[in-house]
Amino acid sequence: MQEYDLVVIGGGPAGLAAAVAAKEQGIENILILEREAKLGGILNQCIHNGFGLHVFKEELTGPEYAYRFINMIEDKFIRYKTETMVIDLSKDKLITAVNKTDGIFTIQAKAVILAMGCRERPRGALNIPGARCSGIFTAGTAQKFVNIEGMMPGKSIVILGSGDIGLIMARRMTLEGAHVKAVVELMPYSAGLTRNIVQCLDDYDIPLKLNHTVTNIVGKDRLEGVYIAPVDENRNPIPNEEEYIPCDTLLLSVGLLPENELSKKATVKLSPLTGGAEVDEGRETNVDGIFACGNVLHVHDLVDHVTEESYIAGNAAARYLKGLQKQSKKIEVKAKDGARYVVPKFISPENIETDLELSFRVRDIYKDHYVSVYFDETRVAHQKKKILTPGEMQTVKVTAEMLNAHTHCNEISIQVEKE
Amino acid sequence: MDQKALVCIGCPLGCRLEVTLENSEVLRVTGQSCRKGKTYAIKECTNPTRILTTTVEVENGFLEVASIKTEKDIPKDKLFDCIKELKKVRLTAPIHIGDIVVANIADTGVNIIATTNCEALDT
Ligand SMILES: Cc1cc2nc3c(=O)[nH]c(=O)nc-3n(C[C@H](O)[C@H](O)[C@H](O)COP(=O)(O)OP(=O)(O)OC[C@H]3O[C@@H](n4cnc5c(N)ncnc54)[C@H](O)[C@@H]3O)c2cc1C
Ligand code: SF4
Numbered sequence: 001m002q003e004y005d006l007v008v009i010g011g012g013p014a015g016l017a018a019a020v021a022a023k024e025q026g027i028e029n030i031l032i033l034e035r036e037a038k039l040g041g042i043l044n045q046c047i048h049n050g051f052g053l054h055v056f057k058e059e060l061t062g063p064e065y066a067y068r069f070i071n072m073i074e075d076k077f078i079r080y081k082t083e084t085m086v087i088d089l090s091k092d093k094l095i096t097a098v099n100k101t102d103g104i105f106t107i108q109a110k111a112v113i114l115a116m117g118c119r120e121r122p123r124g125a126l127n128i129p130g131a132r133c134s135g136i137f138t139a140g141t142a143q144k145f146v147n148i149e150g151m152m153p154g155k156s157i158v159i160l161g162s163g164d165i166g167l168i169m170a171r172r173m174t175l176e177g178a179h180v181k182a183v184v185e186l187m188p189y190s191a192g193l194t195r196n197i198v199q200c201l202d203d204y205d206i207p208l209k210l211n212h213t214v215t216n217i218v219g220k221d222r223l224e225g226v227y228i229a230p231v232d233e234n235r236n237p238i239p240n241e242e243e244y245i246p247c248d249t250l251l252l253s254v255g256l257l258p259e260n261e262l263s264k265k266a267t268v269k270l271s272p273l274t275g276g277a278e279v280d281e282g283r284e285t286n287v288d289g290i291f292a293c294g295n296v297l298h299v300h301d302l303v304d305h306v307t308e309e310s311y312i313a314g315n316a317a318a319r320y321l322k323g324l325q326k327q328s329k330k331i332e333v334k335a336k337d338g339a340r341y342v343v344p345k346f347i348s349p350e351n352i353e354t355d356l357e358l359s360f361r362v363r364d365i366y367k368d369h370y371v372s373v374y375f376d377e378t379r380v381a382h383q384k385k386k387i388l389t390p391g392e393m394q395t396v397k398v399t400a401e402m403l404n405a406h407t408h409c410n411e412i413s414i415q416v417e418k419e
Numbered sequence: 420m421d422q423k424a425l426v427c428i429g430c431p432l433g434c435r436l437e438v439t440l441e442n443s444e445v446l447r448v449t450g451q452s453c454r455k456g457k458t459y460a461i462k463e464c465t466n467p468t469r470i471l472t473t474t475v476e477v478e479n480g481f482l483e484v485a486s487i488k489t490e491k492d493i494p495k496d497k498l499f500d501c502i503k504e505l506k507k508v509r510l511t512a513p514i515h516i517g518d519i520v521v522a523n524i525a526d527t528g529v530n531i532i533a534t535t536n537c538e539a540l541d542t
Contacts, residue, residue, distance in 0.1 A: 389431050
C-alpha cells in the first residue's frame with residue numbers, strides 16, 4: 001500500500017489549484033488522481049474564451065487556462081497519475097483506484113481533497129415522453145465530440161435548456177455548419193449569461209423560446225423531430241399549442257449535478273440544496289481530513305471562482321496536516337428568504353484570520369434589492385444590488401471584526417431584502 | 420433614420436437598448452441604465468468585433484483536432500470567411516500554445532494562434 005500526506009481526487013482546475021496551494025504551504029507528499037488521459041478536466045473541451053479574467057487578468061480559452069495550472073504542477077514537481085479512476089474512498093481516507101499499469105491498488109492518505117467536478121443531468125432526469133431513438137445528447141457530450149474528437153453529432157439541432165453550455169454549443173454547431181433551429185427554455189428567463197445570449201444566439205439569429213418545453217420526441221432509429229409547446233404559470237405545457245420542429249439532434253442543457261458517489265462512500269454529509277458536501281470555512285467536510293472544492297461542492301459558473309475556492313481548500317488541508325486547525329465552536333450559516341443556498345455552511349471563528357467570503361445563489365431575479373448578513377437578529381451588512389439572478393453566483397464578505405464582535409452568535413444568515 | 424434594438428452585455432442587468440442611426444452614424448441611444456450601455460451600443464453599431472475560437476484538423480498528433488483562436492478580435496462579419504479558410508487548414512503536430520497557425524486570416528490583419536499543446540505521434 002502506498003502512503004501520501006495529501007491525495008487530490010480529480011485533476012480539473014479545482015484539483016490542480018488545491019494541490020498547488022497545499023504544496024506552496026509546504027506539503028511535499030501530494031498525489032493527484034485523474035481518470036482522463038490529460039489533466040485539466042472539463043476545461044480541455046471548453047475551447048471558447050472567457051476564462052481567467054479574475055485570476056490571470058486576461059481572457060483565456062479553457063485549454064489555455066488549464067495549461068497555466070498544468071505547468072505549475074510540473075514546475076512544482078507535484079506527482080499525478082492519469083487514466084486512473086478512484087473507485088472507493090473510506091472515511092479513514094483509504095483510497096482504492098484502478099489503472100492499466102498498476103491494476104487495482106490502495107493508497108492511505110492523511111488528508112483527501114475531493115475535486116471530482118460535476119456531471120450533466122441526463123434525459124432520464126427529465127421525463128420527456130416519446131421515442132428512444134439516437135440523436136439525443138447532453139450539450140457537454142456534444143461539446144466533447146466536436147471539440148476533442150472533431151466529429152459533428154448532427155446537422156439540424158434543437159437545444160433544450162438555455163444554460164451556458166447549451167448557448168455555447170448553439171454557436172459552436174452553427175460555426176461548424178449545422179442549423180440550430182431553436183433553444184427552448186422552460187423558465188421565463190435564461191439561466192445563461194447575457195453575454196452568451198447575445199454572442200451565441202442573437203449573433204446568428206437563433207431563436208430563444210422562453211416559457212417553452214419539449215413535449216414529444218419523434219423518430220425510429222434516429223431522431224426526426226420534436227414537438228415543443230408553451231407552458232402556463234405552473235410550467236405545464238398548454239395543450240393544442242404544440243409546434244413541430246424537424247431536427248436530427250436534440251441537445252440537453254438542463255443543469256449540472258455534483259459528482260458525489262465517492263463522497264457518499266466516505267460518509268460525507270451532503271446538502272440537499274447544493275448536491276455537494278456541507279463544509280466549513282476551509283471547505284472541510286463532516287469527515288475529519290476530507291475536503292471538497294470546485295463543482296463537486298457546488299456548481300460554479302466561472303472557473304476563476306473554482307480556482308479561488310480551491311486555494312482555500314488546499315491551504316486548509318495544509319493547516320490540517322500541520323496540526324494547526326483548531327477544534328472549536330462552529331456557527332451555522334443559513335440562506336434565508338431570497339437566498340437559496342450558501343457555502344460554507346459552518347464557520348469556526350477561531351480558525352479565521354482574515355476576511356471571509358460567503359458564496360450564495362438567489363432563488364429568483366431580484367432588481368434593486370439588498371443583500372443582508374445577520375448575526376442572530378443583528379444586521380451587520382446591507383448592500384444594495386442593481387440585479388441578482390439565479391444564474392450568477394454572488395459573494396458577500398464577513399470580516400474578522402464582525403466575527404469578533406459577535407463571538408456568542410449561534411447563527412449567521414444571508415437574506416435578500418426589499419429594503 | 421434607422422432603429423436598431425440591442426441588449427447590453429455590460430452587466431447581468433441586460434438593458435434593452437434602442438439605437439437611432441443615420442447613415443450608419445449613431446444619433447441617439449435609449450434604454451441604458453448607465454454610461455457603459457451607450458459605449459457598447461456605439462461600438463456594436465459602428466464596428467462590432469468578436470474573438471473567434473474553433474478547431475482545425477491535426478495530422479500525426481495525439482489529438483484529432485487542435486483548438487485555435489484569433490489573436491485579437493476581428494470584425495463580426497468576417498467570422499464565416501475565417502471559418503471557411505480554416506476548413507482547408509491541416510496542422511502537423513507538434514503544436515504549442517501561442518504558435519501562429521495562420522497569418523493574416525481572411526485579410527483581417529489578425530493571426531490565428533493555437534490554444535492547446537499537441538505532441539507528435541512519431542518524431
Ligand atoms: C461544459 C462547461 C462549460 C463551461 N464554460 C465556462 C466558461 O465559459 N467560463 C468559465 O469561467 N467557466 C465555465 N465553466 C465552468 C468551469 O469550467 C467549471 O466550473 C470548472 O471546470 C470546474 O472545475 P472542477 O475541477 O471542479 O471540475 P472538472 O473540470 O469537471 O474536473 C473534475 C475532474 O475530476 C475527474 N474525476 C471525476 N471523478 C473521478 C474519479 N472517480 N477518479 C478520478 N478522477 C475523477 C474528472 O475526470 C475531471 O477531470 C464551464 C463548465 C462546463 C461543465
Ligand atoms: S447599460 Fe449599464 S446597467 Fe444596463 S446592462 Fe449595460 S452595463 Fe448593465
